[in-house]
C-alpha cells in the first residue's frame with residue numbers, strides 16, 4: 001500500500017504522473033482553483049445539468065444478461081419532466097427535425113446550402129440547438145446517444161441523479177468490467193476493424209463465451225487485465241490508463257457517497273476506499289492521468305466554445321453560460337499544458353493504430369448498454385461519451401484552426417465532456433479527503449500506542465520503592481568545581497552567592513514544610529503506638545516517612 005505522503009504530491013519533477021507532463025501536486029492545485037467553476041457549470045447551468053439519452057431502449061449488443069438487472073431503489077433513475085427543460089430541447093421541437101446534419105453556426109455548412117431541417121422551428125429556435133446526428137462520424141471515439149431519437153430518449157437531471165453507491169455488483173458488473181479491459185488487448189500489429197475481442201464497431205456481436213475465452217490475457221492477482229508494460233507503445237498505455245482511471249473514478253464516487261445500511265445515511269466509507277483504491281496506487285495515478293487529459297481537451301476547445309450556441313431559449317442565459325465556460329477554459333489555459341497529445345500516433349502504423357484505438361473505445365462505450373443498473377448505466381454512458389469526446393478533441397482537433405475548420409461538438413458531447421471533468425474533479429477531491437482520514441487514523445493509532453506506553457510507564461513507576469520517589473524531593477547542593485586557588489575574586493564571590501542562595505532556599509523549604517512533616521510524624525507515631533497497643537505488628541513494616549533524611553544524617 002502506498003500512502004499519499006510516500007509517493008505523491010511532493011512537487012515537480014519527481015512526482016510526475018506517468019505519460020503526462022504534470023505532477024500530482026500541480027493537478028491538485030489546478031483542481032482547487034478550477035473546481036468552483038466546474039461545480040457551478042455541472043450543478044447550476046441548465047445546459048450542463050440535463051442529459052438526453054436512450055436509457056432503456058438499447059439492448060446489450062454483445063450478450064444477453066437477463067439476470068444482471070439491479071432492482072435496488074438506488075439503481076433507479078428519476079427521469080426529468082419535459083416541462084423543466086428549455087423549450088428548444090423538448091421532444092416536440094426535436095420531432096420537427098428530419099435530418100442529422102444541422103450544424104452550429106461555426107461549422108462548415110456553406111452559405112446557401114439548403115436547410116437540413118424540414119419543419120419550421122420558430123424564430124427563437126436556432127437549427128443548431130436541436131441537431132444531434134444519429135450516424136457515427138468517422139472521427140468519433142464513442143457511440144453517442146441518439147438525441148434525435150425522440151421515441152426512446154429521455155431527459156435526465158444529473159443533479160437529481162448523482163453518481164453514487166447503488167449496490168450493483170456481482171457477475172453482471174464483473175462481466176462488463178472484464179469486457180471493457182479486454183478491449184485493451186491490442187494485437188501486436190494494429191488491424192483496422194476486426195482485432196477487438198468484441199469485434200470492432202459495426203461487426204457482429206460476439207457471444208460472451210468468446211469474450212471470456214480471452215482470459216489468457218489476464219494475470220492472476222490484482223487487476224482484471226495486466227496493465228500494458230512500460231515498454232509498450234504510448235498509445236496502448238494511454239488506452240489502458242483511460243479505462244482504468246475511469247474505473248477508479250467510479251469506485252471513488254461509490255466509496256465517497258456510500259449508503260450505510262445500518263443507519264440509512266450516505267457518506268464516505270473509508271474501508272471501501274482502502275479495499276478498492278488505497279492499496280492500488282496505479283489506479284489512483286490513472287485517475288490523475290485522466291484529469292490531465294480532460295483538462296487538456298477542454299483547454300483545446302477554448303476558441304471553439306467562444307461562438308458555441310447553447311440554446312437555452314434565452315439569449316442572456318446563453319451569454320452567461322458562454323462566460324462561465326470561458327472562465328473555465330481560460331483558467332486552464334493560463335497554466336502550462338498538462339498533456340502533450342502531439343507525440344501520439346506518429347510512427348508508420350499511426351493511421352491503423354488510431355483506427356484500432358478508436359474502434360476499441362467505441363466498443364467500450366457500447367458496452368455501457370450491458371450495465372444492468374440504470375443509474376450506473378447513465379453515468380457509465382456519460383463518462384465514456386466524455387472520454388470519447390476528449391480523445392476526439394485531442395487527436396482530431398486543431399487548436400489553432402480558424403472558426404469552422406474543426407467539427408463543432410454536439411450538445412451530448414459537450415455536456416458529457418464537462419460532466420466527466422466534474423466527476424474527475426470530485427474524485428481528486430474525494431481522494432484528498434480519504435487521504436486526510438487515513439492520516440487521522442494513523443495519528444489516532446499513534447496516540448493510542450503512546451497512551452498505552454505511558455500507562456505502562458506509570459504502572460512501573462507505581463511499583464517502584466517509595467524511597468526513590470521521595471528522593472525527588474531532596475534538595476541537592478549545587479555542583480561546583482573544586483577550588484584550584486586561581487579563582488578570581490568575582491568568581492569566588494558568585495560561588496558564595498550561589499551557596500547562600502541555596503542555603504536560604506533550603507531554610508525556606510524546611511520551614512514551610514515543617515507543619516506537614518510534624519503532622520506526618522505525628523500520624524506515623526500514633527499509628528505505631530496504636531498498632532503496638534492492639535498487638536498488631538503492622539508498625540514493623542510501616543516506613544518512617546523521613547527515613548531517607550535520617551539515612552543521610
Ligand SMILES: Cc1cc2nc3c(=O)[nH]c(=O)nc-3n(C[C@H](O)[C@H](O)[C@H](O)COP(=O)(O)OP(=O)(O)OC[C@H]3O[C@@H](n4cnc5c(N)ncnc54)[C@H](O)[C@@H]3O)c2cc1C
Pocket residue numbers: 163164165166167168169170173174176177221222223224225243244245247248249250251254283368371375376377379380
Ligand atoms: C460501467 C459501470 C458503472 C458502474 N457504476 C456504479 C455506480 O455508479 N455505483 C455503484 O455502486 N456501482 C457501480 N458499478 C459497479 C462497481 O463498479 C463494481 O463493479 C461493484 O461495486 C463490484 O465491485 P468489485 O469489488 O467486485 O470490483 P470491481 O470494481 O467490479 O472491479 C472488478 C475487478 O477489476 C479490477 N479493477 C478494479 N478497479 C480497477 C482499476 N481502477 N484499474 C484496473 N483494474 C481495476 C480488479 O481486479 C477488480 O477485482 C458500475 C459498474 C460498471 C461496469
